[in-house]
Amino acid sequence: MIARFRAMKPQELAAAAFRLRELGIVLALVGVVIFFGARATNFLTGSNWQDIAQNVSIVVVVAVGETMVILTRNIDLSVGSIVGLCGYLVAATLVHHPSIPVEVVALISIAIGLGLGVVNGLLVAVARIPAIIATLATLAIFRGIDAEITGGKNITAYQLPDRFLRLAASKPAGFPALAWIAVGVAVLGAAMLRWAPWARDFYAIGSNPDAARFAGIRAGRRVITAFALSGALAGLGGFLFASRFPTLDSFAANGFELTVITAVVIGGVNVFGGSGTILGVVLGAVLVATISDGFTLLRLSEFWKIFFNGLAIVVAVTIDALVTRRLQEALRRRRAGLLVAPGAGADA
């Protein structure tokens, strides 16, 4: 395999490095399934797969939006707070107005998320606050609003209408409803990133912000769009979260942004923007959720889950950094021929 890479032209080498990431996640996933399958008795059961699928689904929905933001060389740390706030508002709305159709509640949740996302976008693109700081602030602010609204109380499943609670458990065509929604969001997101001119700009902006400006791309608008989408999808995530975990207080989905960002980073989206695919992110989310589920079945503490999430990020990003550095070095050396012996080793 190494010999094959040596024989490659630099262009092919760069393309191969992309594919390698998705293959790596699939291999890791196979390893994880074999490990937990052997150790945890209930791991390879149908109901456990359903559990994993439902957990993955919420992560995927929010991660698609996060991907758009990270592609533009920004980050959205506030998604966990948006999920929590919107989730509580969804539940509260249904408690007070049990007759509202769930679809309408979902749309309200998405709209609120969108609004919060626009706030993030304006802070970053107009006020020019670095995304990591701006969204760290809104993470706290949105959570604070959530706490004020809940007033320290919580909503339990008993208070919610049945048709809402049935949503998460329903299985159209034998597949959990949440998973259908996640697949829909992922396919739509991937299609946009491929076909929509404005979404292609995300890659350009993240890849080289100066060049994007030279090319006449309206980077500010695009960044606001990315944050708005991230917020809207976090709003949808809040709705799904409420249906899956119907006991909600002001700490709901606390720290959820870490799970989402872990999935995105492990899925191969470059934290410095410019590259990454929805397919990779979905695989990353599945890997993270599977590990987390296995740990629960083995009755390992929450602490170990967090520990391994962190470890997975370190491994994934280190591999990325090493591959990139090797690639740069190889390219530099191949071009070195020009100076040392004109014409001898040039790759043209």
Added chain:
Amino acid sequence: MSDPTTQPLLELRAITKSYGGVHALADVSFAIRAGTVHALVGENGAGKSTLVKIITGVVEPDEGEVLIDGEPVWIGDAQTAHKLGIVAMYQEPTVFPDLSVAENVFAGRHPRSRMRTVDWGAMQSEAKRILRELGVDFGPDTPVRGLGVADRQLLEIAKALSTNARLLIMDEPTAALSPNEVDNLFVTVRKLRDRGVAVIYISHRLEEVGELADTVTVLRDGRHIDTRPARELSHGEIIRLMVGRSLDALFPKEDAEIGDVVLSAKGLTRRGIFADVSFELRRGEIVGLAGFVGAGRTEVAMSIFGVDPLDAGRLEILGRPFRPRSPRAALHRGLAYLPEDRLHQGLVQPMSVSDNLSMAVLPGLTPGGFLRPRRERALARRFMEQLRIKARSPAQVVRSLSGGNQQKVVLGKWLAAEPRILILDEPTHGVDVGTKADVHRTISHLATQGLTILLISSELPEILGMSDRVLVMREGRLVAELSRDEATQERVIQAAAGVEAVA
């Protein structure tokens, strides 16, 4: 080619631009015709880049007019320049490494289908057509990360072609190319010219100018010296027009006693950047390192100082071998480097003058692990006096000082470490005349005290005025070593440009 009866595509009339009282361009007028290659030559700092910035709308001239097809135009921004068909290719291509070649060509203006989605098919075939026309060996799907500098240059040309450029500006496009690649590029440039595109070609390599250009314009010190058909100008003639800057107004170098070899470099090589660079520096000596931008001078300095790795070669300091592993190791052996980009590499902008001055010598000021503020202030006062740094107090924040004074703080910072060898990279770049004289006076004085100085400068008068010996680099190699008496403007430029003899 150029037909005197037709109207010029671009005409510049009395363009003047100054930065902080210094003229970057003064009263420059000339015209460029469609279907010609127009070479723009001049020393570093002659005003070529400012001129390009004005034509591409990056900066506005203080006075004068730009005319296109005989009509005065206002080019206030990059978009307007684009609309007028003006496209610039920079030495460092501005590409998106993560995207494919096709998308790089069409970034920001993707062809769209009726559904307003990206029409990948059309983009692909259009990119393919342009690439075939250019005769390049990569396809529209190639990720740009995998392309070398030469291919990225061709990609920039492809971009220009896709916008139907009328005026293409190429700034040192061959700096990083092999002879083969240069030939290919020239074929492309001629093709463009024959299609009626006007090309402004900026290069230090005079043989390229002779081979490619129809017309040559020479700038010197921001002034227009001459515009003539290329066939009327020999290389020697061009060099004669380029040089001739006055040597007065420079601080006279004091004589210093030159002693034993302090640093010797043998066969220094960093693959792809510079190769086989050997020289010696002696005690009390000021050695000028001349060459055009991109010749590899800064890169050699960075490798000696331990910032970038060396692939081959040996270094000795005072007869003992020295391996440059890190700037810290270099400082420990008495080697200091004042970087070219002082604002980013040399100073911590939000910290005070005294914090910056003491940075390299903190261990000496912190007996027992605690900083002695009094010692730090004393050190700061000493250097502020010695270097005539104009600051209200040692506590003034560096950011609020003028460029020249910032440069002096960087100099003081390294002098505080009491180095034996000081590498100065463009020490007077962008400073006013008074500060320049101060810096020269200081450099000269340091040499008389036994310090060894390697002076990297793009300003010939500075090199010639200050140096005991001049080394000249071209394209990553050391091509000449001249004594103070041998070093004339003509000889240095000849060596730097790679021209054999002056007529």
